[in-house]
Amino acid sequence: MKKVKNIYHHYTFSLLLVFLVLILFHPALSTYVNTLSSSESLTISSKRTLVSPGGVFELGFFKPLGRSRWYLGIWYKKNSWKTYAWVANRDNPLSSSTGTLKITGSNLVLLGQSNNTVWSTNLTRGNASSPVTAELLPNGNFVMRYSNNKDSSGFLWQSFDFPTDTLLPGMKLGYDLKTGRNRFLTTWRSYDDPSSGNYTYKLDIRRGLPEFILMNGPHEIQRSGPWNGIEFYGLPEVQGLNYMVYNYTENREEITYSFHMTNQSIHSRLMVSDYTLNRFTWIPPTPGWRQLWILPTDVCDSLYLCGSYSYCDLNTSPNCNCIRGFIPKNQQRWDLKDGSEGCVRRTPLSCSGDGFLRLKNMNLPDTKTATVDRTIDVKRCEEKCLSDCNCTSFATADVRNGGLGCVIWTGELVEIRKQAVGGQDLYVRLNAADLG
Ligand SMILES: *[C@@H]1O[C@H](CO)[C@@H](O)[C@H](O)[C@H]1NC(C)=O
Ligand SMILES: *[C@@H]1O[C@H](CO)[C@@H](O)[C@H](O)[C@H]1NC(C)=O
Ligand SMILES: *[C@@H]1O[C@H](CO)[C@@H](O)[C@H](O)[C@H]1NC(C)=O
Ligand SMILES: *[C@@H]1O[C@H](CO)[C@@H](O)[C@H](O)[C@H]1NC(C)=O
Ligand SMILES: *[C@@H]1O[C@H](CO)[C@@H](O)[C@H](O)[C@H]1NC(C)=O
Ligand SMILES: *[C@@H]1O[C@H](CO)[C@@H](O)[C@H](O)[C@H]1NC(C)=O
Ligand SMILES: *[C@@H]1O[C@H](CO)[C@@H](O)[C@H](O)[C@H]1NC(C)=O
Secondary structure, three states, X not given: OHHHHHHHHHHHHHHHHHHHHHHHHOHHHHOOOOEEOOOOEEEOOOOOOXXXXXXXXXXXXXOOOXXXXXXEEEEEOOXXXXXXXEEOOOOOOEOOOOOEEEEEOOEEEEEOOOOOEEEEOOOOOOOOOOOXXXXXXXXXXXXXXEOOOOOOOOXXXXXXXXXXXXXXXXXXXXXXXXXXXXXXXEEEEEOOEEEEEEEEEEEEOOOOOOEEEEEEOOEXXXXXXXXXXXXXXXXXXXXXOOOEEEEEEEOXXXXXXXXXXXXXXXXXXEEEEOOEEEEEEEOOOOOOOEEEEEEOOOHHHOOOOOOOOEEEEOOOOOOEEEOOOEEEOOHHHHHOOOOOXXXXXXXXXXXXXXXXXXXXXXXXXXXHHEEEEOOOOHHHHHHHHHOOOOOOEEEOOEOHHHOEOEEEEOXXXXXXXXXXXXXXXXXXXXXXXXXO
16 A cells, blocks of 8 residues: 555656656746646746636736736736736735735635735635645636546636626626625726726616616616516627527526627627726637627617606607607706606506506616516416506516516606617506597
8 A cells, every 4th residue: 555655656756847847948838737736826927827728818917018016817818919807906906026826725815025915715614634726717717626626516716706897708797696796897997907996787686677787886877677588688789699698597596697609719708897888709810809889889878868757769859758648747858858857647547447558669667666476477467567556567577488477567667768679568557548
């Protein structure tokens, strides 16, 4: 038994030696290392980096041009123009060019000039007697796991749980309901300053239906609208692409959005910047990123341009229109093409003798005052709305298969948009006198 162990040790030792020689004398080869073991470190001075298998992503230290502060980050390796996907210590940069990334106990730590901890994975649980390894995966996820555990579900920590301003394929935005963590995007403060900016893109689950909101500090700028089973109406994602699919998942464990590439030679990323959300795609052999879309796209994307009970339509002038059965709340301002005060009912609801106006091709109103029941169909939904005197509107929650589930609004209808094509039916409650 002892002999076997000795031979084994001998073997590992020789292997290590060969490895060391390779690393020392073949810098080209050493760049293709993607793991950091507990006996190794990355330092700024060594210029050593980790490269993901496949060579798409690189992890290491960087210093924005013209700045004197250092960050640990992940960027696209193949781009001549550095495109950063993740930054570890964005709000706590290294102020000198002395910095070390290493594994201490069961944590990844970034040490500064005086060995002060600038950044850490902060794990409290962990098995100190089990060595851990950090690894940059092909999809750009920097993960930490027990060295003896190659099972991909066994991550102790992953950078995908701590997004910067970029959503990569396979990375999830939204809630992990088991840990309570809401993963969201936060802008860089400026193009050469990775510290947290004022704009975020995050999932809001306080609404009747969850949706993503672009925010400037506490102010909402743009809403995605709820997932309708196929898409978020408020995101101009192209449907039916042969290289990318979108995934929204809502269950007991998570409420998340992600996208995946079905053709691995094509790259795409979602990025939040000041005022805007962007999707960039890079389709080799064409060099460089192309902006697939940017939000806001048009005037109807401006939040609260048209007030309650009015909808925005790009094909009308002015763009704000009162729903039939409603009249401008402030005719003077309405005539000056200011629709922000919205519209009011011509005839109050009577509760018992009301009916519904069907509006086609609509984006659903804000669901702050809505509730959802996924078990009933549109017919039952109508009955449910009629039997509740506070109900102002209803729609199906999932447009697939002719409509499933029921959304019911009990307050004012705000933030409605009419599309030229697409959208869905919205049923608005009116007094019978206004239905005519
Ligand atoms: C930092 O730690 C390293 C390794 O433990 C040690 O060699 C070095 O002297 C320390 N530097 C300072 C400034 O304490
Ligand atoms: C780790 O904990 C420190 C102290 O509580 C905190 O300042 C830091 O932001 C944490 N780091 C991460 C990556 O969460
Ligand atoms: C820690 O790791 C050792 C060796 O892998 C194992 O025997 C032990 O059960 C682990 N302890 C815990 C608390 O997971
Ligand atoms: C972010 O918001 C704060 C507070 O509103 C403001 O003082 C600051 O100038 C903003 N920063 C940027 C980069 O816009
Ligand atoms: C969507 O994501 C969920 C959870 O992240 C996963 O279980 C499911 O397989 C994914 N669906 C597709 C079609 O990729
Ligand atoms: C994937 O995309 C590349 C680059 O556009 C293209 O050359 C290749 O044919 C695509 N592969 C498949 C299977 O569609
Ligand atoms: C209708 O709204 C009123 C006022 O908000 C509330 O007091 C009442 O309970 C609501 N009725 C139902 C059936 O929800």
